[in-house]
Structures are given as C-alpha cells and as structure tokens.
Amino acid sequence: MLKSDDLTPMSEARRLPSPERHMTITPLDMRQQKFDTAMRGFDKGEVTTFLQEAADGFEHALRENERLRQEIVRLEASLNQFRELEGSLKTTLMSAQKVADDMRENALQEAARIVREAEGRADLLLQKTQARTEDIERQIDGLRIKRREAETNVEATIAALHNTLDFIREQDRREHEERVVPHRPRISVAAARPA
Secondary structure, eight states: OOOOTHHHHHHHHHHHHOTTOSSOOOHHHHOOOOOOOTTTTHHHHHHHHHHHHHHHHHHHHHHHHHHHHHHHHHHHHHHHHHHHHHHHHHHOOOOOOOHHHHHHHHHHHHHHHEEEEEEEEEEEEEEEHHHHHHEEEEHHHHHHHHHHHHHHHHHHHHHHHHHHHHHHHHHHHHHHHHHHHOOOOOOHHHHOEEE
16 A cells, blocks of 8 residues: 555645646656555556556647647747737738828828819910910901002002003004194195296
C-alpha cells in the first residue's frame, strides 16, 4: 500500500489550478519514482508499468501543451500583425478616401473654373463677333451707299456724255447744213462775159 507521503508529489500535481503554473512532477520523476514495499501492497510491476504509461502520456501531454502554447504565441503574433495591418489598411483606406474626395472636389472646382472661364471667353468672343458683325454691316451699308453714289455718278456721266454727244451731233448737223450750198447750175465763165 502506498503511504500518504509517497503520494505527495502526485497530489500536488493534481491540485495545480492552471497549466501556466510550474509542474512539480515531471515524466522523469514518474519514471524514477520508487515506492517502498509493504505487505499486501500493490504489485510492483503493475505500478511501474502504470507509472511508465502515465509518464509517457504525461510527457506527450506536456509536449502537446508546449506545442500548443507556441502555436498560440505564433497565432497571437500573427493576430497582432493582422490587427496592425487592419489598422494600417483602415488608415490607408480612410486616407485614400479623403484623397479621392479631395481630388473629386478639386476636379469639380477646376471644372467649374474652366467652365466659368470658357463662358467668359465665349461671352467676350460673342461680343467681339457682334461688334465685328456690326462693323461689317456698317461697312456694307457704306459700300452700298458708295455704290449708289457711283451708279448715280456713272449715270450722270453717261447722261452728260449723251448730252454732249447729242450737242456735238447737233453742232455737226448744223455745220453740215451751213456748209451745204444748194446746188445751182454753174455758169460757164465765157457765157458769163458780156459780149
């Protein structure tokens, strides 16, 4: 039979509340544990076999526990990196959204400015065009007046030349009439002498 002193290390191990506390019993302790023999005690071979199997299971559990702790540490580190990355992404997205909003606002303002300038230039060009059109219309009206004056002058010149031509013709006709002597027979000179 086991004494209560012999169970002390195991019972302490069973009382540990969390795996983070340092274990007072190790698989090696379980393998090397020697028990006193007593009359009507447990079979030494069975106890040794049981302790060996328990030590193997315990060792396997400790290794798995350590592996899981390392995995947790790795996953927590990854999680922290992802959280930092998420924060960076959120900040980047917010910055990108702000930049996009600013660019959109600037583009709208620039477009409005360009439209205003274009409208101003169009109004100025329209005013210049209207002024030029009015100038051209005045020039056309002036040319029409000059044409009428030229036509009137040409007609007056033609009329004057016509009158001059008529006058010249009339003069020529009169001169011709004055020069033309009515035809009288000629008297010969001998016949004209008195005998």
